[in-house]
Every structure is written in C-alpha cells, then in structure tokens.
Amino acid sequence: MASITHAVTAQAGWRDYLELTKPKVVALMIITSAIGMLLASDSAVPWSTLLLGNLGIALCAGSAAAINHVVDRRIDVQMARTQRRPLAQGRVEPLNAVLFAMLLGSAGLAVLLSWTNTLTAVLTLGSLLGYALVYTAFLKRATPQNIVIGGLAGAAPPLLGWTAVSGQIDAGGLLLVLIIFAWTPPHFWALAIHRKAEYAKVNIPMLPVTHGEHYTKLHILLYTFMLLAVSLLPFVIHMSGPLYLVAAVVLGLRFIDWAIALLRNSRPHAAIKTFKYSLWYLLWLFVALLLDHYIEVAGWL
Ligand code: HEM
Numbered sequence: 001m002a003s004i005t006h007a008v009t010a011q012a013g014w015r016d017y018l019e020l021t022k023p024k025v026v027a028l029m030i031i032t033s034a035i036g037m038l039l040a041s042d043s044a045v046p047w048s049t050l051l052l053g054n055l056g057i058a059l060c061a062g063s064a065a066a067i068n069h070v071v072d073r074r075i076d077v078q079m080a081r082t083q084r085r086p087l088a089q090g091r092v093e094p095l096n097a098v099l100f101a102m103l104l105g106s107a108g109l110a111v112l113l114s115w116t117n118t119l120t121a122v123l124t125l126g127s128l129l130g131y132a133l134v135y136t137a138f139l140k141r142a143t144p145q146n147i148v149i150g151g152l153a154g155a156a157p158p159l160l161g162w163t164a165v166s167g168q169i170d171a172g173g174l175l176l177v178l179i180i181f182a183w184t185p186p187h188f189w190a191l192a193i194h195r196k197a198e199y200a201k202v203n204i205p206m207l208p209v210t211h212g213e214h215y216t217k218l219h220i221l222l223y224t225f226m227l228l229a230v231s232l233l234p235f236v237i238h239m240s241g242p243l244y245l246v247a248a249v250v251l252g253l254r255f256i257d258w259a260i261a262l263l264r265n266s267r268p269h270a271a272i273k274t275f276k277y278s279l280w281y282l283l284w285l286f287v288a289l290l291l292d293h294y295i296e297v298a299g300w301l
C-alpha cells in the first residue's frame with residue numbers, strides 16, 4: 001500500500017498544488033478584497049498596495065484552503081464532489097500539503113507586513129486560522145451553525161483590502177463584511193441541500209442533515225431577506241449612491257425569487273441553481289459598488 005501511495009504521490013504536479021488553494025473561491029475573494037481597497041479611498045490606490053496587498057491576502061487564503069484539504073482528506077474521499085481532490089486521491093502527501101500551506105501563509109504574511117500594515121497582516125492571520133482551524137477542524141463537525149460562524153473568515157477579505165489602504169477599521173469596511181456574512185448561509189446551504197446525502201454519509205452536521213430540507217430552505221429565504229436589507233446599508237450611510245441602490249435591489253430580489261422557488265420546489269434543480277446564482281450575485285454586487293464609487297468620485301451623479 002505504501003509503495004502504491006508513493007508511486008501515485010510521485011505524479012503530483014503543479015496543478016495538484018494549485019487545486020489545494022481552491023483557486024476559484026480565492027479568486028472571488030480577491031475581487032472583493034480589491035474592491036474593498038478601491039472603496040476605502042477617494043484618491044488613487046498605489047499599484048503596489050493593489051498588487052502586493054491582494055497577493056498577500058490570496059496567499060494566506062490559499063494556505064488556509066490547503067490546510068482544509070489536509071484536515072478533511074478522510075471525509076473528502078467519501079464524497080463524490082470532493083473525492084478527486086489531490087490529498088483524497090493520495091497524489092499529494094499530507095506533510096507536503098502542510099509544508100506548502102506554511103510556505104504560502106508565511107510568504108503571504110511577509111508580503112502583507114512589508115507592503116501593507118500590521119493591522120491587515122493580523123486580521124488576515126485571524127481569517128486564515130478562523131477558516132483552517134476554527135471552522136474546518138472544529139465547527140464543521142460540531143454544529144449546524146458551522147458555516148454561519150465560520151463564514152466570518154470567508155467574509156473578511158473586503159475588510160482586509162480596506163485596512164490595507166486606510167490602516168484602520170471603518171464602518172464601510174465592516175459593512176462589506178456584514179454583506180458577505182449574510183450572503184454565506186444561502187450560498188452554502190443551497191449547495192448543502194444538493195449534497196445532503198453525502199454530508200449525512202460522513203456525519204457532518206450540515207443544516208439540511210440535522211434539521212431537514214424544508215427548515216434549511218426557510219432559513220435560506222430568511223437570510224436572503226436579511227441580505228437584501230443589509231445590502232441597502234451602503235446607500236443608507238451615504239457610502240454608495242443610486243446606481244448601487246438599484247443594483248442591490250434588483251440582485252437581491254432575484255436572490256429572494258430563487259429562495260422562494262427553492263422553498264416551493266417550483267423550479268427544476270433549484271438548489272444548485274440558487275448556489276450558482278449566489279456567486280453571480282456577489283460578483284455583480286461588488287462590481288456595482290465599485291462602478292458607483294467611481295461615478296460618485298467623478299461627480300457624474
Ligand atoms: C464559510 C463560508 C463559506 C462556505 C462554507 C462555502 C462553501 C462552498 C463550497 C462547499 C463550495 C464548493 C462547491 C463545489 O466545489 O461543488 C463553494 C464554492 C464556491 N465558493 Fe463558497 N463558501 C464560503 C464562502 C465563500 C466566500 C466568502 C466566497 C467568495 C467571496 C466563496 C466563493 C465561492 C466560489 C467562487 C465557489 C465556486 C468554486 C468552483 O466552482 O469550483 N465562498 N463554496
């Protein structure tokens with residue numbers, strides 16, 4: 001067995017290591033952190049902060065994701081969605097993945113300390129530990145509220161971007177965290193409904209497993225209402241203007257429409273489609289924040 005594992009491990013390539021970093025998830029996070037940076041100031045953000053600040057955050061997020069693969073490798077191999085992952089398949093040894101995660105994490109923190117500020121480095125380290133250890137190693141297996149609490153780590157990037165530019169925690173940065181915090185449960189529970197049987201198989205207490213699909217769908221709907229309300233706050237506190245307001249209302253109502261369809265079972269494949277919509281929702285909401293910001297700065301509205 002050991003020799004088989006060794007032979008397979010020898011085939012590990014750069015794509016396996018890239019996969020350990022959850023590149024698509026981190027890419028969306030970096031879009032939110034970059035937009036957090038651009039919103040934090042009315043004047044131009046230095047290219048060095050934009051490039052190296054986001055690089056540092058991405059390296060730390062990738063490090064946390066690699067640790068998640070190590071901790072979860074025994075359950076990943078039992079679930080169809082995750083069984084082809086490099087550690088689940090034995091293509092990458094756990095020790096190598098841990099070393100890789102430490103390399104990424106220390107490089108990321110060094111970049112943040114050199115090119116941004118201590119506050120950003122400390123908050124990023126907190127998010128790294130929050131996802132890799134608090135969520136993955138503890139909450140995920142302990143409570144159906146795992147992703148609500150653990151979601152704070154995933155919601156942090158726009159604040160990390162904000163503090164990288166401003167050097168302080170402001171209401172605007174916290175508001176962006178609040179938006180992603182309210183977005184995470186519908187984002188994840190829609191997928192968890194779609195994958196309920198697999199989570200049940202590996203004894204992970206995701207909400208649809210512990211409380212059933214109807215209860216989860218009801219909570220998805222409640223969170224989409226809360227998300228719509230929270231997403232209006234940037235307009236309410238005069239951080240954003242009318243263009244953002246229209247985008248937030250349209251995108252939010254569409255999210256609620258999906259959540260209602262999910263609750264009523266009125267559309268085919270509603271769970272996975274709601275999950276996919278959640279990704280487009282977050283992307284367009286943040287693009288709208290950015291466009292609105294530059295329209296305001298330029299004085300066009
Ligand atoms: C603790 C909070 C979160 C949880 C539990 C969670 C859960 C998940 C899971 C399990 C997937 C995998 C879907 C699959 O591979 O089939 C996923 C996909 C994804 N998530 Fe999240 N997520 C969270 C937060 C976030 C945040 C904050 C972002 C970005 C800002 C994000 C962006 C994405 C993206 C882009 C994908 C699609 C990846 C792909 O297509 O391979 N997630 N999420």
Ligand SMILES: CC(C)=CCC/C(C)=C/CC/C(C)=C/COP(=O)(O)OP(=O)(O)O
Nearest residue numbers: 025060061064065124127128131153154157
């Ligand atoms: C520094 C910083 C910003 C850290 C945040 C890091 C990060 C990549 C958070 C991602 C959140 C996420 C995809 C959770 C799913 O984990 P899961 O274990 O429930 O999903 P899985 O089954 O697909 O692994």
